[in-house]
Amino acid sequence: MPTMFEKIWNRHRVLEREDGQTLLYVDRHLLHDGTAPAFEMLRARGAKLRAPDRAFATPDHYMPTDTRRVAEIANPELREMVASLTRNAAQEGFTLFGLDDARQGIVHVVGPEQGISQPGMLIVCGDSHTSTHGALGALAFGIGMTEVAHVLATQCLWQRKPRAMRITLEGRLGPGVTAKDMILHIIARIGTAGATGHVIEYAGPAVRALSMEARLTLCNMSIEAGARAGMVAPDETTFAYLQGRPYAPADWDRAVEGWRALRSDDDAVFDAEVTLDAAEIAPTVTWGTSPQEAIAVDGLVPDPAAEPDAARRAELTAMLDYMALHPGQALEGLAVDRVFIGSCTNGRLEDLRAAAAIAQGRRVADGLRAWVVPGSAPVKRAAEEEGLHRIFLDAGFEWREAGCSMCLGTNGEIGAPGERIAATSNRNFRGRQGPGVRTHLMSPAMAAAAAVTGRITDIRTL
Amino acid sequence: MERFRPVRSIAVPFARDNIDTDQILPARFLHLPRDADHGACLFRDLRGAPDFPLDRPQWQGARIALGGRNFACGSSRENAVWAMHGHGFRAVIAPSFGDIFAQNGLKNGLLPVRLPEATVAAMIARAEAEPSAELTVDLQAQQVIDADGVAHPFEIDPFARRCLLEGIDELAFTLSHEEEIAAFERRIGRENS
Numbered sequence: 001m002p003t004m005f006e007k008i009w010n011r012h013r014v015l016e017r018e019d020g021q022t023l024l025y026v027d028r029h030l031l032h033d034g035t036a037p038a039f040e041m042l043r044a045r046g047a048k049l050r051a052p053d054r055a056f057a058t059p060d061h062y063m064p065t066d067t068r069r070v071a072e073i074a075n076p077e078l079r080e081m082v083a084s085l086t087r088n089a090a091q092e093g094f095t096l097f098g099l100d101d102a103r104q105g106i107v108h109v110v111g112p113e114q115g116i117s118q119p120g121m122l123i124v125c126g127d128s129h130t131s132t133h134g135a136l137g138a139l140a141f142g143i144g145m146t147e148v149a150h151v152l153a154t155q156c157l158w159q160r161k162p163r164a165m166r167i168t169l170e171g172r173l174g175p176g177v178t179a180k181d182m183i184l185h186i187i188a189r190i191g192t193a194g195a196t197g198h199v200i201e202y203a204g205p206a207v208r209a210l211s212m213e214a215r216l217t218l219c220n221m222s223i224e225a226g227a228r229a230g231m232v233a234p235d236e237t238t239f240a241y242l243q244g245r246p247y248a249p250a251d252w253d254r255a256v257e258g259w260r261a262l263r264s265d266d267d268a269v270f271d272a273e274v275t276l277d278a279a280e281i282a283p284t285v286t287w288g289t290s291p292q293e294a295i296a297v298d299g300l301v302p303d304p305a306a307e308p309d310a311a312r313r314a315e316l317t318a319m320l321d322y323m324a325l326h327p328g329q330a331l332e333g334l335a336v337d338r339v340f341i342g343s344c345t346n347g348r349l350e351d352l353r354a355a356a357a358i359a360q361g362r363r364v365a366d367g368l369r370a371w372v373v374p375g376s377a378p379v380k381r382a383a384e385e386e387g388l389h390r391i392f393l394d395a396g397f398e399w400r401e402a403g404c405s406m407c408l409g410t411n412g413e414i415g416a417p418g419e420r421i422a423a424t425s426n427r428n429f430r431g432r433q434g435p436g437v438r439t440h441l442m443s444p445a446m447a448a449a450a451a452v453t454g455r456i457t458d459i460r461t462l
Numbered sequence: 463m464e465r466f467r468p469v470r471s472i473a474v475p476f477a478r479d480n481i482d483t484d485q486i487l488p489a490r491f492l493h494l495p496r497d498a499d500h501g502a503c504l505f506r507d508l509r510g511a512p513d514f515p516l517d518r519p520q521w522q523g524a525r526i527a528l529g530g531r532n533f534a535c536g537s538s539r540e541n542a543v544w545a546m547h548g549h550g551f552r553a554v555i556a557p558s559f560g561d562i563f564a565q566n567g568l569k570n571g572l573l574p575v576r577l578p579e580a581t582v583a584a585m586i587a588r589a590e591a592e593p594s595a596e597l598t599v600d601l602q603a604q605q606v607i608d609a610d611g612v613a614h615p616f617e618i619d620p621f622a623r624r625c626l627l628e629g630i631d632e633l634a635f636t637l638s639h640e641e642e643i644a645a646f647e648r649r650i651g652r653e654n655s
């Protein structure tokens with residue numbers, strides 16, 4: 001009667017400590033260009049990478065997306081971040097998909113794309129959005145830098161067993177509504193701490209109906225609900241996605257047979273259960289500075305005066321102030337200055353297709369800058385083979401190289417103070433896209449609609 | 463890691479819920495090397511705001527921070543802990559924490575202390591009304607002693623507690639179990655072949 005999470009957990013137990021923490025064996029350790037301090041810690045201990053064949057790296061956070069040449073990075077500190085990953089790969093002998101490699105991209109796009117992330121695996125990475133890989137039926141979570149160094153040295157990690165939560169989505173999504181709207185809606189419902197201490201399993205017919213890429217979007221933002229990890233039980237959709245990928249298991253049939261057994265048993269008991277109706281979800285947009293402040297695009301931002309709790313009232317007022325919104329204002333029609341389509345949440349091929357479908361035959365609004373940043377070099381190539389880049393370029397979008405870009409802006413790509421940005425990324429915290437920048441999170445189609453109208457627009461009425 | 467000793471100090475109240483790690487350490491400082499002055503970058507974009515307490519004279523030198531619910535949610539950046547620690551903080555008291563931040567804190571000598579919401583709210587109110595009121599965080603005894611001498615016990619993972627108190631790190635402990643790890647690897651190697 002175990003849940004899928006428990007089955008995977010149990011399989012990776014090396015030993016238990018007297019205080020109940022478990023040493024777990026890590027199947028895949030993903031690394032990016034922000035990992036340099038962990039290698040310093042490793043060397044300070046005189047330790048070596050224990051299992052180089054289980055570590056895979058790609059630069060994504062620090063590389064500007066207008067060039068592929070490290071030498072062209074103007075800022076020497078950023079250049080050093082990218083260069084140090086290359087040096088560490090050479091020294092420690094792990095696989096690197098560098099900037100000159102056709103497989104480079106955002107680490108959470110690359111893992112599934114190459115078939116490195118597989119059902120039943122325990123996957124960690126020094127990045128909170130590692131929850132993405134759970135879409136394949138893996139247990140995947142983000143860790144801190146000291147933990148990264150611990151995994152490098154031991155291939156293991158100490159963890160206290162989280163609790164299990166199931167979020168069931170009944171019914172089906174309406175037209176124009178995507179996995180991004182689904183996860184924003186979930187976070188708005190349960191809050192950014194709603195799943196703290198839990199691993200979420202997403203279930204129900206509306207989740208089963210999602211494509212693999214949409215499931216990756218869904219699991220990606222589990223961390224924004226406070227969860228350690230999010231997962232979806234592997235099924236035919238998962239197997240069809242993985243088959244033929246470069247790192248897919250050689251003994252395919254046997255692997256699939258094992259993966260089928262991973263799903264939670266019918267009588268599995270979860271510590272928490274949430275059930276929602278997918279049909280009630282509208283295209284959803286954040287208005288505030290926390291991912292939980294999300295409402296239907298045709299809704300009104302809250303009025304703090306209607307809030308009984310004083311602390312919450314002050315919080316709402318501060319957010320409205322930062323976002324330059326009035327109490328009770330409509331989101332629809334709000335003018336935006338920039339549009340960012342990309343990130344590990346929404347930088348995959350289907351995301352770009354959805355955005356291109358809106359952009360086709362239209363023009364980016366006057367005075368607005370709109371970027372499309374593919375999640376990986378293979379996504380970029382595939383999009384170009386379909387001619388999506390032509391659609392974007394003809395419409396006046398900029399077509400960039402793969403990377404994290406404006407999701408976090410550590411590569412220098414940030415907005416200007418006061419700018420309002422429609423973004424497909426995952427965090428709308430104050431200053432996330434640059435000091436004073438106002439971020440509205442939404443789906444790729446909604447972001448493309450904002451680009452062509454210059455305003456937050458309900459794609460159902462476009 | 464240095465040994466964690468009892469901390470007796472005034473406390474800075476960060477009264478908001480859901481303070482995220484992008485506020486604690488903005489992303490543009492993430493590339494700084496481990497030994498850089500992360501403390502100088504702490505809450506960089508909020509400093510100077512009239513209602514932000516960190517640089518107010520009455521709370522200078524504080525080694526304890528008080529936070530709202532879900533303190534330090536968001537990104538896994540351990541740099542957020544380095545910034546708090548670098549600025550001088552040794553303990554954060556809040557009703558709840560972002561998971562990864564709490565783990566990172568334990569590994570870097572920044573103790574996350576969970577106390578009931580009402581208790582933390584009272585401590586915040588007291589710190590605001592009387593900034594010179596001191597708290598003591600005693601890890602050995604697993605309690606916070608407030609300005610009136612009332613002890614508030616807290617829970618902490620016993621192993622993390624021992625590591626903090628003795629200044630030992632987890633890695634050394636794990637490496638002492640190398641044989642079990644190797645045995646596990648032999649076993650999965652067999653299963654996979």
Ligand code: SF4
Pocket residue numbers: 060061106107108127129343344345403404407408425426
């Ligand atoms: S795209 Fe954004 S969230 Fe994803 S790994 Fe990069 S910075 Fe992190």
